[in-house]
Amino acid sequence: MKKEWKWMLIAFVTVVLFRSGILHGAVYNIIGTNNNWPxxxxxxxxxxxxxEGLSRYWVDFVGDASYPVAYWAVDSEYVYFRMRVRGNATPNDMSxxxxxxxxxxxxxxxxVPEYGFAWDNNIPTPNQQDQHGLEMQVLGVLGNTWGTTSMDDIDGSSGQKYANDINGGGRTTDGYVRLTTDVPGGDFGQTMFLDFAVSxxxxxxxxxxxxxxxxxIAIASVGNANDHSRLGLNGDIVGASVNDPVSTGWSGILNVPEPSLGCFGVAVLVLWLVGNPQQKR
Structure with missing residues (x-):
């Protein structure tokens, strides 16, 4: 009976790890290398x-209760956001x-969005990440719908990074972007995680x-265009469409910070107990 319980626990942990995306394929550190991701x-x-069945499937956000579309985390140094997109791609595919x-x-x-974090990969060459890359944004044009609304860079420059932008002024640790492929997504098939970190x-x-x-928070993508384009253009808006009012598609309230053990912590604890039965007295 003890052996049966042990294997049941291991099976449970395996499911948790898959749904959390901890079991995955390639990891691309697109902007910077952060050794302390959550x-x-x-x-x-x-x-x-x-x-949405988009041909540019990597801009198509997907998620449900079992395989969520978005996650977040905080620590003393950074706030982190994670987005689930459909299929598998590499950063070189993603303009x-x-x-x-x-x-x-x-x-x-x-x-209404007062601020935004935007990864602009619509750049001629990869070495321009220091001029575009992860950018801090403010509201540019507020339209009646998502498709008539756009954001602007906080530094007012569409082609350069100035000191008040993320990683501006020669800094390199303000923000990071990471892509993780081959993340199981249930009925959505293989998915990817796109992660942002901002200090x-x-x-x-x-x-x-x-x-x-x-x-x-609201989450959006723009297909084959830069971060000054109308939101959702040839892309996706989580929980809304380009024709919906800007008041739709928003998450519940996030209380910042929000400490939580989370499913990974539970999984590690279960594995530790399975391997250390004397601790279960």
């Missing part, structure tokens, strides 16, 4: 998205832009974002 991720509440849009609760109009030092010095606030 091992514990919190699911972003209130977001899900079906496949697109991806956005985590932030509505800071209590600041300005509700359900609290940068945010508190150059933006109005900081710990202890409340945020809502």
């Amino acid at each position: 091992t514990v991720w919190n699911v972003v509440p209130g977001l899900s998205d079906p496949s 697109d832009s991806f956005f985590v849009l932030i509505d800071r609760v209590g600041l300005g109009q509700e359900y 609290w030092w940068y945010l508190t010095n150059y933006t109005g974002l900081a710990p202890t606030q409340q945020w809502r």
